Amino acid sequence: MELVQIAQRAEDLERASRFYSRLLGADPVATFDPPGLVFFSLGSTRLLLDRVAPSSFIYLRVPSVREAIEELRAEGIEITSEPHVIFRHDSDDLGPAGHDEWQGFIKDSEGNTVGLVSWEAAED
Known part of the structure; x- marks a missing residue:
């Protein structure tokens, strides 16, 4: 089985399209x-922006949560949780072994929370 599509609420499709395109x-x-x-x-x-969909909590992988959050902050995007390490992957079960999982959270143009995730080599 494979995840095919996730829907996200977007009251203003043009505004949401610009936000997610960026x-x-x-x-x-x-x-x-x-x-x-x-x-x-x-x-x-597929990510579907839909006027009648409920709000979903989606997580997107980025190369570096810390860098992404700083870029988005500079553009005036609301940061709801600063980058932080959630846990260290000791095995490959949920991410690459020997890497820390970083997460940070933002609000999209429609008020939905979006998680940003990166796997970075563990710092000892």
Whole structure:
């Protein structure tokens, strides 16, 4: 089984499309308005922005949470949780062994919380 799509609430599709285009570094792959749907490709998973979807809590992997948060802060994006280490991966079960998992959280243009995640070599 594989995750195909996740939907995120977007009351203002244009505003949300601009936000996610910037965040993901890619333009939407499809827009259908009406009924009010915008699709982004995240590898083999689609992110659907939908006016009637409930708010989802999504996590996006970035090369460096610390750098991403600073870039987003400089652009005026609301930071709800500063970058911090969640845990160290001792095995490859949830991420690469020997790496710390960093997370930080922001608010998107629609008020949804988005988690940013990076795996960085563990610092001893």
